[in-house]
Structure formats: structure tokens, C-alpha cells
Amino acid sequence: MDVLKRVPVREQDAVVRSANFEEVCLGYNEEEAMAEAARCLGCKNAQCMKGCPVSIDIPGFIGQVKEGNFEEAYQIISKSSALPAVCGRVCPQETQCEGKCIRGIKGEPVAIGKLERFVADWAREHGIKPAKAEKMNGHKVAVIGSGPAGLTCAGDLAKMGYDVTIFEALHEAGGVLIYGIPEFRLPKQKVVAAEVENVKSLGVKIETNVVIGKSVTIDELMEEEGFEAVFIGSGAGLPKFMGIPGEQAMGVFSANEFLTRNNLMKAFLEGYDTPIKAGKKVIVVGGGNVAMDAARTAKRLGAEVHIVYRRSEEELPARVEEVHHAKEEGVIFDLLQNPVELLVDDAGCVKGAKIIKMELGEPDASGRRRPVEVPGSEYEIEADVVIMSLGTSPNPLISSTTKGLDVNKWKCIVADEANGATSKEGVYAGGDAVTGAATVILAMGAGKAAAKGIDEYLSNK
Secondary structure, X not given: OOOOOOOOOEEOOHHHHOOOOOOOEEEOOHHHHHHHHOXXXXXXXXXXXXXXXXXXXXXXXXXXXXXXXXXXXXXXXXXXXXXHHHHHHXXXXXXXXXXXXXXXXXXXXXXXXXXXXXXXXXXXXXXXXXXXXXXXXXXXXXXXXXXXXXXXXXXXXXXXXXXXXXXXXXXXXXXXXXXXXXXXXXXXXXXXXXXXXXXXHOOOEEEOOOOEOOXXXXXXXXXXXXXXXXXXXXXXXXXXXXXXXXXXXXXXXXXXXXXXXXXXXXOOOOOOOOOOOOOOEEEEEOOOHHHHHHHHHHHHOOOEEEEXXXXXXXXXXXXXXXXXXXXXXXXXXXXXXXXXXXXEOOOOEEEEEEEEEEEEEEEOOOOOEEEEEOOOOOEEEEOOEEEEOOOEEOOOHHHHOOOOOOEOOOOOEOOOOOOOEOOOOOEEEOOHHHHOOOOHHHHHHHHHHHHHHHHHHHHHO
């Protein structure tokens, strides 16, 4: 075998998968995983670990996979990560662990993400669970939100012996893993529900349908319910819009709403009466991973889909793999273009968009070249559904109902990056509620840091 090239990963055929919601990537089998693991150099000063926000012992677990010790590999990963089957599927490994892999200097980096996914899937199929705390310490901690930040913080605290309860606003635990990421990238029952069960197996309790700020406040949790510390991992679920004419028309969705209706209300299953207009011709505005998710979902629901993005392909913020998969599935990319108005029919429904062409000017604060309108280049495009995927910000409900909790001008909770501490004693925060919309793994890293901060706080208290 050529050690410079990674073992290829099997995928569903693009034409077949563009009409179903089954998982695109089929993953490694045991033989393929061991062959890929054998490519790892086992570096003593492992650069890959420096690229991992939750500091998994990557050479350690890969070394066990190489020898066929899959259960030991799982326990090594589980010491650092509460959601390995999720991370193996949705982490941007190419810019993190794999981006720093020494093997990648002369050849292709080791497929660390695909190996993590294999180990987690193998453990699930063989009934292997993460190791529990040996004894409880008697301290109660509340975690708000059951997304990646909340699950990670809760799992880490439970392993330390804390009595942890997660409060989730929706009827199903998992946060963005359940309602945001589509089934074909992250299977809900097979993967997400199993990862949630693993966290519960550590002793974590989860209460759903509890809206913090309405059902109960943080102050009440601490003053009346006996919780000594609280972690806020409530995410960023408030969508942003462009503020252009026609955005109030019927048939205009935020990507958040479109994906939530599809995931939680199972629009992708025949026989489910889900109130969503899938559309025959769909425009998705934006170029991030969520835009790709929305576009690929609309494609599977039978639409002709156009992604309209104001910069070039080089500046697309989505993962290269997601862009590649979208193109394979027939999503059309209208790049260096931007809507300036949505067109509305007499019944108040969207019927298309007025688009202006763009060109790239000087770099802006993000380091990317700023898109500039080309005068006189407007044209119209038909569409019966428009999906805005322009990012999200935190819902201000929690911050507005909690005394002494500081937020910044974007309504994000102000928290110490090192340990998640906020301006309110005993209250910690992390993930999208602090940073605005970001990646699953960065939210997990924040949950991990906050768990350590809470442990130090309660130990000293």
C-alpha cells in the first residue's frame, strides 16, 4: 500500500443520494480502519493534538486501532470527547487535527476524523459505554441546552462526580445536532440519540421542554432549586436577515427554520404531514456549512437549488467536502452575486429575486476581499422559496431574565475564554451563546473548559 495516500472512504453514489436522506459517507470497516491507522507516524510531539479543541490523545487512539484494540481506542477518545461519533462526521478536521498532521507534509494526512468515527460507531454497535465516575461528590450543577457545548460540559462534570441536570427547551435532546444538521450528514437515531444516551449513562439527567427564562430562571435554579453552578450552552438560534425589500413574503425562510422543520418535524419522511413548502426552485443565500445543509436538503426534497453567494469560491466559508458534495448532487452555485430585492406576487408569496453581480475589492476586517457591486448588472431569477443563511445570534431571553449577566453589543454572553466564567458568580457560559454561530467542536471545547472552571470554582468554594 502507498503510505502517502489515505485509504479511500466509501460513499453513496451522488445521483442516488441526492434523492434520499441516508448518510452520504459510509465510513471504514475494520480492515480499512487498521490499514489507515498504520499510516500514522505516532509522533512523540503530536502536532495533531494541538489542532484538536478538546485535546484527544490522537496518536494513542490511532495506535490502538492499528493493533485492532477498538474498545481501548474508544475509551481513550472518551476521556476527552463526549461526542466522538458526531465529531468524526462534522468536525472540520482538514483545518484542525488533519491540517497539522506531519504525514500530510509529503502526502495525504491521516484520516483522523474517519478513524474517530469508525471507533465510535464500532463501540456503539458493540454496546461499549464511556467509563463512569467512581463516586459522586454531592455538588449539583445545572446545564442549559443539550447541544454540543451542554452535552460536553455535562459529560465532563459527571465523570468528575457531579450531579448534573441538563435543561433543554425543545422536546428532543441534542440541540443543533438534532434540529440543525441534516440526516444525511448526521443520522439522528443511529448517532445523535446514541451519543445522548452515552452522556445519560454517566448519570446526567435531561429535562426537555424547559425554556430557561420562561419556565424557570437561572436565579431560581440557584436560589430555590439548590444548583451551586450553572453552565449556559443555549446556542445561537436567532436568525439574521438582509433587510432587503420582500423578505417578509411567504416562502422566505431562515436556514434555521427550514432545517428545524425538516429535522424535528421529519419533512424528509413520507407519511409525515410537515408544514413546510419545499419549493420547485429554491435560492439559498449564503456560503457557509448551514447554507450547504439547507441547499442539499432542498435538493433532496425535489427542488432545483441555487446557492447565491457574494464572494468567489475561494472565499466560501463552508468545508471543502460539503461544497464538493453539494456540487456532485447538482446544486448550482451562483457566485459573486447578491440579492438586492425579493420579488413578491399579488398573493404575498415570493416569486423570485433581483440579483446584482459583484466583484472583489480590497480585503475587509476578516481578511477576505470585500465584495463590491457592479453597477448596472442587475437581473432577475425565479424562485418560489428563498432561504436566508446569513448566520445567527443568541436569543436574548436568558440574558434578559438573569440578574448581573453581562452581554456584548451582539447580545452574546460575555465569558472568560479560558474557563467560561461570566460576570455572575457561579454562572459559566460557552459555545455559540458566547461566540455567535461557530462549529460543533469549538462549542465542545468551550463546554470542556467551562467544566474545568466549574470544578475549580466549586472545589475552592
